[in-house]
Amino acid sequence: xxxxxxxxxxxxxxxxxxxxxxxxxxxxxxxxxxxxxxxxxxxxxxxxxxxxxxxxxxxxxxxxxxxxxxxxxxxxxxxxxxxxxxxxxxxxxxxxxxxxxxxxxxxxxxxxxxxxxxxxxxxxxxxxxxxxxxxxxxxxxxxxxxxxxxxxxxxxxxxxxxxxxxxxxxxxxxxxxxxxxxxxxxxxxxxxxxxxxxxxxxxxxxxxxxxxxxxxxxxxxxxxxxxxxxxxxxxxxxxxxxxxxxxxxxxxxxxxxxxxxxxxxxxxxxxxxxxxxxxxxxxxxxxxxxxxxxxxxxxxxxxxxxxxxxxxxxxxxxxxxxxxxxxxxxxxxxxxxxxxxxxxxxxxxxxxxxxxxxxxxxxxxxxxxxxxxxxxxxxxxxxxxxxxxxxxxxxxxxxxxxxxxxxxxxxxxxxxxxxxxxxxxxxxxxxxxxxxxxxxxxxxxxxxxxxxxxxxxxxxxxxxxxxxxxxxxxxxxxxxxxxxxxxxxxxxxxxxxxxxxxxxxxxxxxxxxxxxxxxxxxxxxxxxxxxxxxxxxxxxxxxxxxxxxxxxxxxxxxxxxxxxxxxxxxxxxxxxxxxxxxxxxxxxxxxxxxxxxxxxxxxxxxxxxxxxxxxxxxxxxxxxxxxxxxxxxxxxxxxxxxxxxxxxxxxxxxxxxxxxxxxxxxxxxxxxxxxxxxxxxxxxxxxxxxxxxxxxxxxxxxxxxxxxxxxxxxxxxxxxxxxxxxxxxxxxxxxxxxxxxxxxxxxxxxxxxxxxxxxxxxxxxxxxxxxxxxxxxxxxxxxxxxxxxxxxxxxxxxxxxxxxxxxxxxxxxxxxxxxxxxxxxxxxxxxxxxxxxxxxxxxxxxxxxxxxxxxxxxxxxx
Numbered sequence: 001x002x003x004x005x006x007x008x009x010x011x012x013x014x015x016x017x018x019x020x021x022x023x024x025x026x027x028x029x030x031x032x033x034x035x036x037x038x039x040x041x042x043x044x045x046x047x048x049x050x051x052x053x054x055x056x057x058x059x060x061x062x063x064x065x066x067x068x069x070x071x072x073x074x075x076x077x078x079x080x081x082x083x084x085x086x087x088x089x090x091x092x093x094x095x096x097x098x099x100x101x102x103x104x105x106x107x108x109x110x111x112x113x114x115x116x117x118x119x120x121x122x123x124x125x126x127x128x129x130x131x132x133x134x135x136x137x138x139x140x141x142x143x144x145x146x147x148x149x150x151x152x153x154x155x156x157x158x159x160x161x162x163x164x165x166x167x168x169x170x171x172x173x174x175x176x177x178x179x180x181x182x183x184x185x186x187x188x189x190x191x192x193x194x195x196x197x198x199x200x201x202x203x204x205x206x207x208x209x210x211x212x213x214x215x216x217x218x219x220x221x222x223x224x225x226x227x228x229x230x231x232x233x234x235x236x237x238x239x240x241x242x243x244x245x246x247x248x249x250x251x252x253x254x255x256x257x258x259x260x261x262x263x264x265x266x267x268x269x270x271x272x273x274x275x276x277x278x279x280x281x282x283x284x285x286x287x288x289x290x291x292x293x294x295x296x297x298x299x300x301x302x303x304x305x306x307x308x309x310x311x312x313x314x315x316x317x318x319x320x321x322x323x324x325x326x327x328x329x330x331x332x333x334x335x336x337x338x339x340x341x342x343x344x345x346x347x348x349x350x351x352x353x354x355x356x357x358x359x360x361x362x363x364x365x366x367x368x369x370x371x372x373x374x375x376x377x378x379x380x381x382x383x384x385x386x387x388x389x390x391x392x393x394x395x396x397x398x399x400x401x402x403x404x405x406x407x408x409x410x411x412x413x414x415x416x417x418x419x420x421x422x423x424x425x426x427x428x429x430x431x432x433x434x435x436x437x438x439x440x441x442x443x444x445x446x447x448x449x450x451x452x453x454x455x456x457x458x459x460x461x462x463x464x465x466x467x468x469x470x471x472x473x474x475x476x477x478x479x480x481x482x483x484x485x486x487x488x489x490x491x492x493x494x495x496x497x498x499x500x501x502x503x504x505x506x507x508x509x510x511x512x513x514x515x516x517x518x519x520x521x522x523x524x525x526x527x528x529x530x531x532x533x534x535x536x537x538x539x540x541x542x543x544x545x546x547x548x549x550x551x552x553x554x555x556x557x558x559x560x561x562x563x564x565x566x567x568x569x570x571x572x573x574x575x576x577x578x579x580x581x582x583x584x585x586x587x588x589x590x591x592x593x594x595x596x597x598x599x600x601x602x603x604x605x606x607x608x609x610x611x612x613x614x615x616x617x618x619x620x621x622x623x624x625x626x627x628x629x630x631x632x633x634x635x636x637x638x639x640x641x642x643x644x645x646x647x648x649x650x651x652x653x654x655x656x657x658x659x660x661x662x663x664x665x666x667x668x669x670x671x672x673x674x675x676x677x678x679x680x681x682x683x684x685x686x687x688x689x690x691x692x693x694x695x696x697x698x699x700x701x702x703x704x705x706x707x708x709x710x711x712x713x714x715x716x717x718x719x720x721x722x723x724x725x726x727x728x729x730x731x732x733x734x735x736x737x738x739x740x741x742x743x744x745x746x747x748x749x750x751x752x753x754x755x756x757x758x759x760x761x762x763x764x765x766x767x768x769x770x771x772x773x774x775x776x777x778x779x780x781x782x783x784x785x786x787x788x789x790x791x792x793x794x795x796x797x798x799x800x801x802x803x804x805x806x807x808x809x810x811x812x813x814x815x816x817x818x819x820x821x822x823x824x825x826x827x828x829x830x831x832x833x834x835x836x837x838x839x840x841x842x843x844x845x846x847x848x849x850x851x852x853x854x855x856x857x858x859x860x861x862x
Contacts (some may be wrong), residue, residue, distance in 0.1 A: 012165075015224065016195050016204045020169040029151035031169060033130025033139070042149035049148045049164055049226040051210070051233040059110070066106045089824055091696055125633060127163040128155035150223055153727070156208075157218040157378065159609070164223045165230045168192045168206045172378075173411045174493075178202060178212045187215040201231065213613075216413040223332055232687075247610070251727030252304070255666060258729060266677050267292045273684045286694040291677055306712045311658040318650045319641035321626075327637035329662070330621040331604065332655025333726040336596055337525065338535045338589075338615070339606040341543060342383070343643040345534070345550050346512040350383045354477065354509035357450045358461065365449075366506040368396060370482050373435040376406040376421040385479060387510055404431075408494045416440060420496065422487075422494050430487040430594045434499055438507070439467050441481035445504040449484075454503060469507065473541035476549070477509040497755065514589055518550040521645030528652060529723040532645070533579055533596075535589050535609065540582040543758035547580060560584040563591065571595045571797050586611040593619050597813050602726060606640075606648070608632050611667035623648065656721040663725075663732075665711050668786050671736045672704070672779045675743035679775075682744070683751060689764040691751075693826050696772050700779075706782045707809035710801035717788055717796055720862070731860050738856055739786065743778055746845045750774045753837055769817050769827040774838055776813040777844055780806055785849050789862045794851070 015023055025029055034042070076098055083091035128140040130153040140155045147161045148154070154163060162176065170192035177187045188202075195205035202209070208221060211232035227233055271288035275281045308325040315322055322328055342348060355367040371392035374385040404423040407430055412419035418436025427433060434441060447454050448461060469479045483502040522532055532552065536543055540557040547554040560583040565572060572595040575581075581592055589607075593615045596603045605612070605619035608628035616622035618634035624636035626641045633639060640647055683691035692700070750771050754760040760767035783806060788796035800805075816822040817829050856862070 012167075012201050012204055012207050012224075015167050015482065016206055019194055019224075020192070023167050023222060024168075027222065027224065028149055029153070030525055031153060031220075031222075033134065033153045034151050035132045035134050039131060039147075039152065041150050042151060043147065046229075047227055048146040050146050050408070051228060051230065062110050063106050065533055067102050071666060084813050093824065094698065106154060119807060125161065127160070129153065129156075148223055148226055150226055152223045153220055155218070155220050156214050158214055158216050159632070160214045162208045162210055162212045162214070162808070164210050164227075165225040165232075166221035166223045168208060168219050168221045171206075172217055172409055174217035174219045175215040175413070176208055176212050177215050178209065186573060190219070192219060200654055217411045218409075237697050251729070254727065254729045255670075255732065258733060259670065262677075263292050266681065270677075270681055270684060273681070274690065277684065278690070280689075283690070283694075287690055287697075290693070291680055291697065297343075303708070304662055306709075307658045307661050310712050311654050315654050318654075319647050320654075321639040321640060321641060321650045322637070324637045327621050328651075328655045329659045330602060330655070331623075331638060331651050332653075332657075332659045332721075333602045333724050334604040334621060334652065334655075335529055335599045335724040336533060337530050337604045337606065338533045338593060338596070338619070339645075340536050340608075340612070341534050341538065341546050342512060343515075343608070344538075344606060344645055345515060345518045345546055345552070348383070348512065348643060349514050350387045350478075350510045350512045352387045352508055353511045354472070355506070356468070357506040357511065358448050358465055358468070358504060359450060362449075363506050364396070365483050366508060367392060369433050369484055369505055370480075370508050371396060372401060372404060372420065372423060372434055373421050373433045373482070375401050376404075376423060377409060377411075377419055384478075384510060388508065407492060410494060410496055410499065412436070416496065416499075417751055418444075418499070420494070420499055422498075424489065428489050430489050432485045432487060432494065432498060434483045434485075434502055434503070435480055435508075438465075438481045439481055441483050441502070444499050445483050445502045445571070447501075448504045457504060465504075470541055472507070472509050473539060474545060476513075476542060476545045477511055478538065478542055479507050479509050481507050512546075514546060515551040515644075517644060517646050521649055522550060522552055524649045525645065525652070528649070528721070530652060531579075533592075534579065535581045535592055535605075535615075537584060538582060543580055543582045552579065554580045557582050560588050563588045568595065568598070572598045575599070576601070586614055589615040590618055602724065608643070624695075653721050656725055657716045660716040660720050661711050661714055664714065664787050665708055666732065667735055667739075667852060668708060668783055669705075670732070671740040671786070672743060672782065673701070674736050674740035676700075676747070676775055676779070678741060679744045679747035682748065682818055688761070689766075689767070692768050692771060692775075696768055696827075700772055700776055703776055703809050703812060704779045707805050708783065710799065710805040713799045713801040714787060715797065715799050717790060719789070734860060735856065738852060742845065742849045742852060743775075743782070744776060745848075746841050747771065747775065749841055751836075757837070758831055758834070763828075765826055765828045766830075769822075770834060772827065773813050773817065773830065774841065777838065777842060780809050780813070781842060781846065782849060785846055785853060789853070789857045792846075 015026070018026060020031065076095070079091040079094040079098070125145050126142040127145050127148060129143055129148065130139050131143075134141070145161075148163055150164075151170070154166065155161070156174070159437075168174070168190055169603065171190055174190045174192075175187040176190050189205075190208055191205050201207065209232060210230040225231075267288050270291045271284050274287055275284035278284060282602040305325075308322075308328055310451045311328045312322040312325060315328070339345075342350075352683065355363055355370065357363040357366060357778065370388050374388040374392075375384065403426045407422040407424050409422070410420040416436070417440045418434055420432055422430055422432045422435040434444070442462060442465065446457055448457050472479050482505045484505060485498075485502045489499075525532055534543060534547060534552070534554075540559060544554045544557065556578065557580045558574060558578045559581075563581070563584065566574070568591070571591060575592055575595040576599045581588075584592065589605075589612065593603050593605055597618070597620065604613045604621045604623055606623040607613075607616055607633060608625045612624075613635045614630050616624065616632060621638060623638045624632045624634070625640045627643070628636075628639075638651065680691055680697075751767075754767045754770040758766060758770070760770070783802070784792045784798055787798060787802075790796040797803075816825070817827040822828075855862075
């Protein structure tokens with residue numbers, strides 16, 4: 001039965017020395033796989049194969065995550081103090097306010113979490129597993145990874161994630177990347193035979209752990225532990241949660257510290273001034289705390305979450321699945337997109353068009369050997385292999401592989417860029433058939449074969465071959481070379497060392513036509529300020545051909561060979577002005593992305609292969625497709641259900657809309673709150689009473705915050721999404737300083753009106769009511785001025801929901817002094833003359849703020 005996770009090293013060390021037969025007997029399993037009934041029973045016993053970090057939070061955990069805000073603790077502390085001081089009314093009102101704020105945030109976050117989980121469930125990661133009964137031709141089938149159980153037998157090949165902790169039963173040139181678990185960058189080789197015990201669990205040569213991934217080779221393995229019992233599951237909270245802060249996270253942090261600095265300056269000043277001038281230090285403390293709360297945009301977490309979740313749902317309808325919500329903003333801020341050409345610039349519908357000998361003549365033998373190589377290889381079948389098999393079935397005699405049996409395989413890797421299979425002919429001879437990149441095949445060939453005759457390769461043959469492949473590349477063909485070597489049947493296992501002294505047969509040429517929408521998509525992205533750079537392993541000739549056909553000016557192409565010789569600083573400078581990078585390795589793709597980020601760009605990377613995983617992780621936003629290999633999907637932040645730049649363009653626009661609405665709330669809340677607190681500071685100097693009671697400040701702030709809960713639904717002006725947007729704290733700070741004091745001008749005008757027209761020097765309740773209503777109306781209505789760079793209500797309209805919340809909150813503010821709730825808050829009815837005077841001030845405030853905003857936009861932008 002499965003190992004206990006508490007003694008992992010010891011248990012795995014024991015399994016390490018057992019034979020495959022013994023290991024199956026030990027774990028009550030079979031090399032042929034589990035029966036479906038037994039697998040279902042074990043799934044009920046051990047649970048889904050998910051680690052703790054992937055578990056959805058319970059309702060109580062979600063509620064606690066919302067409620068544990070320090071501001072809520074502060075408010076509840078105020079409520080408790082008010083209660084024990086005898087002010088039960090204030091305690092009840094504050095408690096109700098906290099409940100309303102927490103309840104609203106919880107409802108929105110719960111909906112967002114549920115929506116995000118449903119979206120993530122649309123992206124499936126599967127494993128190849130044997131389950132009985134199984135068809136004879138292919139005993140493995142794909143099932144979701146979370147359905148795996150201890151005792152399952154799984155198949156592994158290049159690009160696969162290790163789906164659970166497992167013991168290998170057999171392996172061929174299997175190299176595994178364990179960096180997520182050990183921190184070691186270099187892949188390690190694993191074996192299927194019994195091995196000696198190592199110093200630690202990760203040194204065991206035939207044990208693979210969940211969280212690692214296959215770099216090259218293939219294997220089958222027996223699952224020993226699943227889910228939280230795996231080594232990865234035990235470290236899940238550390239590993240899953242260890243993510244580098246995004247540009248979005250850093251922007252939110254900088255804004256938070258900006259507000260903390262404001263509070264550090266304002267709150268002590270308010271406390272000291274009111275304590276010294278009024279003499280009531282406890283009341284001054286309450287008032288200072290209320291000012292601190294008033295300066296803080298309490299609804300920011302909720303606004304951010306709702307905006308991102310709403311955007312994720314909208315994007316899902318456009319076939320874009322968001323795995324990590326904060327990646328949406330990074331998608332909108334992206335100004336450079338790095339992508340391969342296959343499937344984005346081309347149709348991803350590769351067709352084998354030519355099979356030629358070294359002189360450029362059609363050759364059935366080249367096609368046959370290419371077919372045998374693709375048919376018998378057991379690693380990750382790419383599009384080229386599928387094209388070879390499809391073409392071979394049409395053009396070769398049925399059963400082209402008959403008379404051959406597989407002996408061994410030398411799997412593909414990105415260093416050699418070739419793959420070999422060894423087959424046995426009916427006459428007993430072994431034939432090594434090698435297929436791969438032209439340069440790498442040339443490097444291991446010494447002879448050629450044409451029409452059954454062989455000869456020594458010399459410089460003239462190489463020159464002719466280079467010329468032929470260049471001509472094919474120039475016509476848009478992707479060329480792969482095919483070579484072979486006949487061997488005596490002296491051994492059953494072969495290695496890379498046997499790929500020498502090969503006979504060059506010829507080439508197979510594939511055509512991947514340009515995608516019809518590529519030119520339109522590139523133009524649309526360029527119009528939105530996103531530069532597309534092609535980063536491909538293909539050679540520069542064919543890459544230039546494709547780029548020209550889709551209207552992308554290639555310019556000078558930077559190749560992997562040149563990149564290898566460059567330092568980071570030189571690469572960063574050259575990468576910024578280069579459009580096409582050709583013949584690059586996985587490590588060089590990562591370097592290109594890092595170089596562009598070092599130049600201050602927000603970089604997206606679109607990739608779907610194992611060779612893209614490193615670049616996906618270091619990009620600001622990693623983008624993959626649902627058909628990608630497991631490691632690419634795991635590394636990506638965003639998954640496209642359709643590999644299209646037009647789909648990605650829609651995601652970019654939505655990301656910018658989301659960021660626009662988040663920044664709207666921050667600009668509105670921060671500038672308005674700053675203006676109000678600036679007014680409070682001035683009023684505290686000359687008024688014989690508090691300009692507004694602490695409870696009234698909190699009520700004002702809460703109502704204003706609720707008026708902005710509809711911002712996630714708001715419309716965004718087209719010019720705002722025309723260019724990439726990112727955090728600019730300096731501009732936000734200037735906006736607060738220029739726009740915030742506008743409200744203070746009219747606050748002081750209201751002070752004068754209440755004191756000199758309505759003689760409120762000796763009537764604190766009337767003064768506080770008048771300022772409360774004016775403050776709430778100006779803050780709420782000014783949303784429509786600040787939300788757009790255009791003329792509000794004329795050139796730009798808010799969403800119906802935002803208009804509705806504005807009207808509702810304004811109506812509440814106007815009616816509140818005439819209700820029993822208003823009386824409980826210390827308000828009194830206002831004189832009739834108050835309303836036309838306030839209306840005139842509102843109009844003047846809107847006009848002045850709009851003019852200052854227009855000046856600000858012309859100078860710094862919005």
